[in-house]
Amino acid sequence: MTKTYRFTCIVCPLGCSIEVRVEDGKVIGVTGHTCPRGQEWAVEEATNPKRVIMSVVRVKDGALPTVSVKTAEPVPKELIPELMKFLAELKLEAPVEIGEVVAEWNGIKIVATRGA
Amino acid sequence: MFPGIPMLNYDVVVIGGGPAGMAAAVRAKELGLNVLLLDENDYLGGILPQCIHPGFGLHYFREELTGPEFAARLAKRLVELGVEYRTAARVMEIRNYSDLEKVVIFTSPSGAYQAWAKAVIYAAGARERHAFEIGIVGDRVAGIYTAGEAQTLMDIYGVMPGREVVIVGSGDVGLIMARRFALEGAKVKAVIELMPYPGGLARNVMILRDFEIPLYLSHKVVEVRGRGRVERVKVVKVDENLNEIPGSEFWIEADTLIISAGLVPSVKKLTAIGVEIDPSTGGPVVNDRLETSVPGVFVAGNALLINDLVDYVAEQGELAAEGAKEFIENGGIGSRKWIGVEKGENVRLLAPHRLSGERDVYLYLRVARPMEDVELRIPEAGKRVKLSLATPAEMLRVKLKAEEIRDAEKLTVEVVRE
Ligand SMILES: Cc1cc2nc3c(=O)[nH]c(=O)nc-3n(C[C@H](O)[C@H](O)[C@H](O)COP(=O)(O)OP(=O)(O)OC[C@H]3O[C@@H](n4cnc5c(N)ncnc54)[C@H](O)[C@@H]3O)c2cc1C
Ligand code: SF4
Numbered sequence: 001m002t003k004t005y006r007f008t009c010i011v012c013p014l015g016c017s018i019e020v021r022v023e024d025g026k027v028i029g030v031t032g033h034t035c036p037r038g039q040e041w042a043v044e045e046a047t048n049p050k051r052v053i054m055s056v057v058r059v060k061d062g063a064l065p066t067v068s069v070k071t072a073e074p075v076p077k078e079l080i081p082e083l084m085k086f087l088a089e090l091k092l093e094a095p096v097e098i099g100e101v102v103a104e105w106n107g108i109k110i111v112a113t114r115g116a
Numbered sequence: 117m118f119p120g121i122p123m124l125n126y127d128v129v130v131i132g133g134g135p136a137g138m139a140a141a142v143r144a145k146e147l148g149l150n151v152l153l154l155d156e157n158d159y160l161g162g163i164l165p166q167c168i169h170p171g172f173g174l175h176y177f178r179e180e181l182t183g184p185e186f187a188a189r190l191a192k193r194l195v196e197l198g199v200e201y202r203t204a205a206r207v208m209e210i211r212n213y214s215d216l217e218k219v220v221i222f223t224s225p226s227g228a229y230q231a232w233a234k235a236v237i238y239a240a241g242a243r244e245r246h247a248f249e250i251g252i253v254g255d256r257v258a259g260i261y262t263a264g265e266a267q268t269l270m271d272i273y274g275v276m277p278g279r280e281v282v283i284v285g286s287g288d289v290g291l292i293m294a295r296r297f298a299l300e301g302a303k304v305k306a307v308i309e310l311m312p313y314p315g316g317l318a319r320n321v322m323i324l325r326d327f328e329i330p331l332y333l334s335h336k337v338v339e340v341r342g343r344g345r346v347e348r349v350k351v352v353k354v355d356e357n358l359n360e361i362p363g364s365e366f367w368i369e370a371d372t373l374i375i376s377a378g379l380v381p382s383v384k385k386l387t388a389i390g391v392e393i394d395p396s397t398g399g400p401v402v403n404d405r406l407e408t409s410v411p412g413v414f415v416a417g418n419a420l421l422i423n424d425l426v427d428y429v430a431e432q433g434e435l436a437a438e439g440a441k442e443f444i445e446n447g448g449i450g451s452r453k454w455i456g457v458e459k460g461e462n463v464r465l466l467a468p469h470r471l472s473g474e475r476d477v478y479l480y481l482r483v484a485r486p487m488e489d490v491e492l493r494i495p496e497a498g499k500r501v502k503l504s505l506a507t508p509a510e511m512l513r514v515k516l517k518a519e520e521i522r523d524a525e526k527l528t529v530e531v532v533r534e
Contacts, residue, residue, distance in 0.1 A: 007322075008318040008321070008322070009318075010317075010318050010319035010322065013504070013505065014504055014505075015318050015505065049326075051326070052170065053299070054168045054169050054170070054182060055168070055299065055300075056168060056270070056271050056274055058274055063158075063159065064159070064165075064272055064273075065272075065273055065274050066271065066272065066273065066274040068165075068168040068182065068184050068271060070168075070170070070182060077326070080299070081301075084299055084300070084301065098184070098185065098188050113168060113182045113184045113185050114165060114168075114184035114185075114188070115188065
């Protein structure tokens with residue numbers, strides 16, 4: 001089965017329209033890119049999309065009731081709902097320093113982006 | 117002057133502790149001025165602490181940061197330099213007695229104060245357009261929020277505003293809110309966009325595909341219905357002149373309506389002292405030191421014009437501080453003549469408005485409609501800049517050198533096909 005993915009490249013402001021054709025999980029053709037960086041991005045986007053995730057986590061006795069966090073590295077897209085559930089259940093206690101690793105999930109570090 | 121109200125004295129009072137105000141206060145302090153920064157929030161940073169997504173600081177800190185991270189870096193510099201600041205301090209009024217005598221009246225938990233200063237830097241940001249401003253009618257019910265209100269609830273207070281959401285506006289803010297809601301497990305039923313193209317950057321439009329959120333281009337929300345809480349919203353298709361197409365209405369069931377229909381510079385405290393406003397930016401008319409039409413009153417950030425990049429906001433703050441320094445030292449911002457800057461073809465808004473021709477300057481502008489392969493031209497300065505894409509969503513910034521503009525009588529800025 002062949003699937004065609006159409007993306008607007010976001011690697012640089014040029015925003016090329018890239019098409020990636022995938023057959024049985026294998027990339028069989030990429031068109032529309034202007035440079036190898038865009039090609040690499042589109043192939044990854046079609047076969048193994050990943051995102052850095054931001055959210056907030058509850059914090060006890062902080063200046064604000066939440067502290068914002070991000071994953072230290074991109075997370076495979078299909079794992080995102082599971083990660084969000086983990087973060088929703090996480091509870092921290094003040095003080096939290098900005099940049100501090102507040103938790104780890106499946107080997108991925110969760111970093112505070114605000115202090116509390 | 118106001119008996120019974122404690123009096124404070126400064127060179128400069130900065131109003132607003134967002135990135136514009138913090139950068140202004142830091143720079144003013146570095147320049148040796150005695151400065152006070154005021155913000156009505158309980159924390160510094162303006163809207164940044166609630167903008168938990170990345171995309172901040174690539175120019176200013178040469179690193180991609182989240183909003184809270186950007187704010188924390190500026191706040192750290194502020195504290196290291198020993199800048200005096202007060203949070204939970206709300207400015208009620210500015211009074212302009214003479215060029216070097218201004219009073220900023222503010223209230224705080226410890227009471228009211230009158231802060232006297234030689235110059236004022238106004239960096240109070242922008243307000244969001246509300247549902248009624250964009251012509252939505254219907255029931256006055258719970259569940260209608262601006263994007264910023266929803267963002268504050270979720271990302272500062274950890275409260276979920278709703279479960280089934282319709283978002284008005286596909287600019288970056290609307291799209292970022294769509295992602296926030298979807299990540300939190302809410303159902304984003306639609307993003308409704310008036311224009312025939314999405315308002316946000318490509319990397320944010322990608323969010324819609326990530327979460328399979330339908331985008332309705334050339335559509336608008338016209339009515340809200342519900343008892344106590346939003347239950348459904350009415351959507352209508354519009355033609356190329358943005359007129360509603362009769363018979364095209366349909367309803368979407370939702371418990372929450374998020375309005376992300378743009379920002380307006382907040383300038384009430386400035387118009388009260390007679391500051392001249394440019395109707396196209398919604399902010400003050402300024403010279404190349406970001407001084408308004410009232411001498412010694414400077415403006416920076418979203419209060420000047422709506423910025424999409426925080427880096428430009430901080431840059432404007434610094435510029436205003438340098439203006440304040442010059443103003444205080446020389447008793448005014450001088451120039452042999454002022455060169456007017458005018459909007460030409462496909463330029464919707466533009467600042468600053470008057471240039472001295474004696475110093476380098478950044479022009480900030482937005483185009484009226486999206487165009488590919490264009491050139492930004494300023495014929496009188498012999499300036500031509502090629503752009504592969506210019507969209508209304510992205511503010512353009514161009515640097516002009518003093519020697520390029522010194523001899524011009526006026527400048528016209530246009531964005532046209534090559
Ligand atoms: C949702 C959203 C997402 C964004 N995403 C990005 C992004 O990804 N990348 C990027 O670079 N930029 C982004 N921006 C743009 C950027 O963040 C803003 O342009 C910038 O924060 C504006 O800064 P400011 O200092 O002018 O105003 P603000 O941050 O709004 O600060 C103004 C401050 O003034 C205070 N104030 C107002 N009136 C008074 C008063 N009377 N007395 C005392 N204090 C007062 C307010 O409390 C506030 O703290 C985004 C903006 C929004 C809204
Ligand atoms: S393909 Fe290359 S040139 Fe085109 S947008 Fe992507 S990174 Fe830029």
